[in-house]
Amino acid sequence: MYVDLGNILETTPGVTPDILDRLDSRVATAHDRIQTGMENEEHGYAALNLPETVDTDEIKTAVDRFDDPESIITVGIGGSALGAATIDAALSTPDHADTYYLDNVDPEAINALLETIDLEDTVVNVVSRSGTTAETLANFLVVQEAMADADVEWSDRTVVTTGDEGNLRDLADAHDLPVLRVPDGVPGRFSALSTVGLAVAALQGYDLDAIVEGAASEADKLSGSLYDSPAYAYGAATYALAERGALTNALMPYSEDLEYFAEWFAQLWAESLGKDGVGQTPARALGATDQHSQLQLYRAGPRDKVVTLVRPRNRRDRQIPETDLDGLSYLGGSSLGELLAAEFEATEASLAAAGRPNIRIEIDRVDERGIGELLYGMEAACIMYGELANVSTFTQPAVEWGKRAARGLLGGGEFEEAAAVADKRELLIE
Numbered sequence: 001m002y003v004d005l006g007n008i009l010e011t012t013p014g015v016t017p018d019i020l021d022r023l024d025s026r027v028a029t030a031h032d033r034i035q036t037g038m039e040n041e042e043h044g045y046a047a048l049n050l051p052e053t054v055d056t057d058e059i060k061t062a063v064d065r066f067d068d069p070e071s072i073i074t075v076g077i078g079g080s081a082l083g084a085a086t087i088d089a090a091l092s093t094p095d096h097a098d099t100y101y102l103d104n105v106d107p108e109a110i111n112a113l114l115e116t117i118d119l120e121d122t123v124v125n126v127v128s129r130s131g132t133t134a135e136t137l138a139n140f141l142v143v144q145e146a147m148a149d150a151d152v153e154w155s156d157r158t159v160v161t162t163g164d165e166g167n168l169r170d171l172a173d174a175h176d177l178p179v180l181r182v183p184d185g186v187p188g189r190f191s192a193l194s195t196v197g198l199a200v201a202a203l204q205g206y207d208l209d210a211i212v213e214g215a216a217s218e219a220d221k222l223s224g225s226l227y228d229s230p231a232y233a234y235g236a237a238t239y240a241l242a243e244r245g246a247l248t249n250a251l252m253p254y255s256e257d258l259e260y261f262a263e264w265f266a267q268l269w270a271e272s273l274g275k276d277g278v279g280q281t282p283a284r285a286l287g288a289t290d291q292h293s294q295l296q297l298y299r300a301g302p303r304d305k306v307v308t309l310v311r312p313r314n315r316r317d318r319q320i321p322e323t324d325l326d327g328l329s330y331l332g333g334s335s336l337g338e339l340l341a342a343e344f345e346a347t348e349a350s351l352a353a354a355g356r357p358n359i360r361i362e363i364d365r366v367d368e369r370g371i372g373e374l375l376y377g378m379e380a381a382c383i384m385y386g387e388l389a390n391v392s393t394f395t396q397p398a399v400e401w402g403k404r405a406a407r408g409l410l411g412g413g414e415f416e417e418a419a420a421v422a423d424k425r426e427l428l429i430e
Ligand SMILES: O=P(O)(O)OC[C@H]1O[C@](O)(CO)[C@@H](O)[C@@H]1O
Pocket: 077, 078, 079, 080, 127, 128, 129, 130, 131, 132, 133, 136, 188, 189, 271, 396, 399
């Protein structure tokens, strides 16, 4: 992973070259804290040990029994879906199985899927760290029933990833389902490089070891200086910019294969850093598409953003045919890749010219190594940001209120939050 901070200097008042030097001494202290957390396998920090600790053979063995399914349904939400979906979206080709991520409980969408998919040739990958998430368990019950209605023995077509306790673990034990264990100390949004994110990759036959090697290469660069670690450089720079008003981070991959990566990043950044009234709001964008929808705001709207542009340095290209149509000859003979590269560099320059901070992140190509580098790099960047901002990066207490309210509304227990829902003030305009 390569991180270029050139376009943050002088674009934001106070962000000068020496600011990074001053920040670097704090990065050294934060790195020591992170190292200690890794050595002691503390909650959260343990995720950075995964390149060393993940057992890819165990994952491959657990899914061995499923021979080349036509479809894979992953039932999981948040970190229990986004990591797997990001790796799969980056690496899949038409030769791979069709994959579906049931990470919502929209009946229309689920009906449409279950009415069309060949359940007989489908593997169900159920993932929940806590094993108690309502959406995941509800969807699993629905999929079980749909398979039973189709005379498909769901327990022969299901693999589970979960912790040692919880409803899902009980269900898996009761039906003797193959279970992958969620590693200790790894929060959902930091679990892409573990059993949680790699089960689908194993089912698809991706090179798990190459993904892990990519991650390990970023792990090797973690050091006491942001000038040696692209991950820390990104974490420290986005923190410094947030301190100076850049409270939105628009992540803009210039690769359709990385569109899910922006979704994954949004959970990582929002759920980790949104604490105690601070945080940097992730916005998803796609290059070049969103140059034609959101760039106007990024360039001329409030000065409250940093734009992160991500691209592979190498990709399979396609020529644009020669044309003698008036005004189009400049396109003919070049390629889509060259056009996209021009768009990327022009967008960077246009933001800088408008005094808008932007950061370039590159990988060599979107392959197993590349996606491993990106996932690990952004996790380490997030942890560094969290250390500098002094927030508890690995918890998400604010999501529990809504869970209790929803559970109470469905009769799943007495929760004061559910009562509060009934007290909603109404000012209905229709
Ligand atoms: O893996 P689980 O326990 O089902 O949780 C799913 C997601 O829900 C959250 O706990 C938020 O509600 C996320 O942190 C997590 O990734």
